[in-house]
Amino acid sequence: MPVEMDKIVSLCKRRGFIFQSSEIYGGLGSTWDYGPLGVELKRNVKEVWWRDVVYNRDDMEGLDAAILMHPEVWVASGHVEGFTDPLVDCKLCKKRFKADAISTNENKCPECGGELTEARQFNLMFKTFMGPVEEEAATVYLRPETAQGIFTNFSNILTTMRRKLPFGIAQIGKAFRNEITPGNFTFRTREFEQMEIEYFVEAGTDQQWYEYWVQERFAWYLKYGINKDNLQVREHAPQELAHYAKCCSDIEYLFPMGWSELEGIANRADYDLRQHSIHSNKDLSFFDEDKKQRYIPYVIEPSAGADRATLAFLIDAYREETVRGERRVVLGFHKSLAPIKVAVLPLLRNRPELVQLARTIAEGLRKRFFTKYDDTGSIGRLYRRQDEIGTLYCITVDVQSLTDKAVTVRDRDTMLQDRIPLEALERYVMDKFS
Numbered sequence: 001m002p003v004e005m006d007k008i009v010s011l012c013k014r015r016g017f018i019f020q021s022s023e024i025y026g027g028l029g030s031t032w033d034y035g036p037l038g039v040e041l042k043r044n045v046k047e048v049w050w051r052d053v054v055y056n057r058d059d060m061e062g063l064d065a066a067i068l069m070h071p072e073v074w075v076a077s078g079h080v081e082g083f084t085d086p087l088v089d090c091k092l093c094k095k096r097f098k099a100d101a102i103s104t105n106e107n108k109c110p111e112c113g114g115e116l117t118e119a120r121q122f123n124l125m126f127k128t129f130m131g132p133v134e135e136e137a138a139t140v141y142l143r144p145e146t147a148q149g150i151f152t153n154f155s156n157i158l159t160t161m162r163r164k165l166p167f168g169i170a171q172i173g174k175a176f177r178n179e180i181t182p183g184n185f186t187f188r189t190r191e192f193e194q195m196e197i198e199y200f201v202e203a204g205t206d207q208q209w210y211e212y213w214v215q216e217r218f219a220w221y222l223k224y225g226i227n228k229d230n231l232q233v234r235e236h237a238p239q240e241l242a243h244y245a246k247c248c249s250d251i252e253y254l255f256p257m258g259w260s261e262l263e264g265i266a267n268r269a270d271y272d273l274r275q276h277s278i279h280s281n282k283d284l285s286f287f288d289e290d291k292k293q294r295y296i297p298y299v300i301e302p303s304a305g306a307d308r309a310t311l312a313f314l315i316d317a318y319r320e321e322t323v324r325g326e327r328r329v330v331l332g333f334h335k336s337l338a339p340i341k342v343a344v345l346p347l348l349r350n351r352p353e354l355v356q357l358a359r360t361i362a363e364g365l366r367k368r369f370f371t372k373y374d375d376t377g378s379i380g381r382l383y384r385r386q387d388e389i390g391t392l393y394c395i396t397v398d399v400q401s402l403t404d405k406a407v408t409v410r411d412r413d414t415m416l417q418d419r420i421p422l423e424a425l426e427r428y429v430m431d432k433f434s
């Protein structure tokens with residue numbers, strides 16, 4: 001049974017993971033700010049993704065393209081014409097809804113029962129103006145996906161990195177969509193971050209690569225601790241597919257509101273490079289030296305959301321338990337994702353020698369692991385706080401530490417404590433992470 005979203009939202013606020021954007025002004029709809037712990041968690045999610053898809057592979061290059069692109073890019077990609085949702089307005093309460101979310105039998109406002117307008121197409125791209133003049137010719141868009149920056153750089157990367165097919169380009173970056181019905185916390189927002197791969201292959205091998213990437217990406221979420229029962233692959237039915245896509249699967253997570261998309265993997269055939277070749281009048285084909293043939297590569301696109309992945313890892317890590325009569329909330333993050341790796345806690349904060357020793361230990365460990373010193377409560381309270389933010393190890397400095405030159409290391413999950421000599425401490429913690 002997944003935890004209710006309200007509990008996650010409240011923990012995130014209380015413990016400094018995620019705050020409402022512009023909160024002191026009453027907030028701005030569906031935009032969120034990652035606080036001190038949230039920024040660490042999300043950075044860790046992006047870092048393990050980058051490590052696995054770029055550093056640990058021989059067939060991938062990284063990219064960081066600009067958010068603002070030539071407006072013709074969005075004509076070529078089909079976004080100007082087709083990146084729309086049908087929208088209806090309530091004539092009475094003036095609220096807006098996605099037409100496909102309204103039951104066709106009722107065709108009434110789901111909030112007040114009022115009469116609805118005819119559906120009209122609403123483009124989800126945010127528009128802005130480049131330069132000082134606000135005129136149509138100066139219109140540019142905030143990118144609604146990072147993918148197009150990869151396609152427009154395909155040729156640059158192919159030649160500068162002397163690549164052959166198959167190879168991929170990976171990118172993490174912000175994307176913007178003027179969603180009609182944002183909601184469910186950070187699940188659907190108007191500003192979000194994507195982690196996208198475009199993997200270029202020869203036609204004929206595309207189906208095999210598509211299946212490979214579906215499996216690879218599914219395994220990635222399991223590797224970082226998502227419970228297998230909460231993850232599924234849903235293949236799109238033919239009528240759901242975009243006109244250019246050969247096939248598409250969503251990796252879905254069992255969010256509190258039900259199974260929802262975490263990542264989409266699509267076989268986009270040669271649609272994107274072909275479109276950009278036509279619109280830019282540049283040759284975006286690949287010359288296959290072995291076959292002495294020139295062709296436009298097919299592309300497999302695993303497209304994930306950094307915010308959705310972060311939310312899924314948060315929800316999946318959440319547990320409430322009673323251990324030896326003690327109730328606690330734990331965020332049982334994978335060790336690579338936990339925002340804080342080690343907390344150093346003096347048992348008594350009014351004993352300067354203990355405080356001094358604890359601070360020195362924290363200083364030493366900080367060079368290798370993200371370490372926090374905390375003396376703002378009783379040890380019981382400090383443990384509860386560290387459990388609730390998912391800190392992996394708590395090191396307690398007690399009075400005995402001054403004489404036996406050893407400290408207690410408590411494991412977040414087992415709550416077992418080891419007494420470790422100071423000179424062996426760094427090695428002990430390092431071994432835990434190896």
Ligand code: ATP
Nearest residue numbers: 179187188189192194261262263264303304305308
């Ligand atoms: P949905 O059906 O949920 O609107 P989509 O199919 O439009 O998503 P894609 O265009 O495939 O999404 O984008 C790839 C990924 O980017 C999604 O799987 C999701 O993780 C993330 N994403 C898309 N839109 C949003 C959003 N509004 N807020 C947060 N993340 C998003």
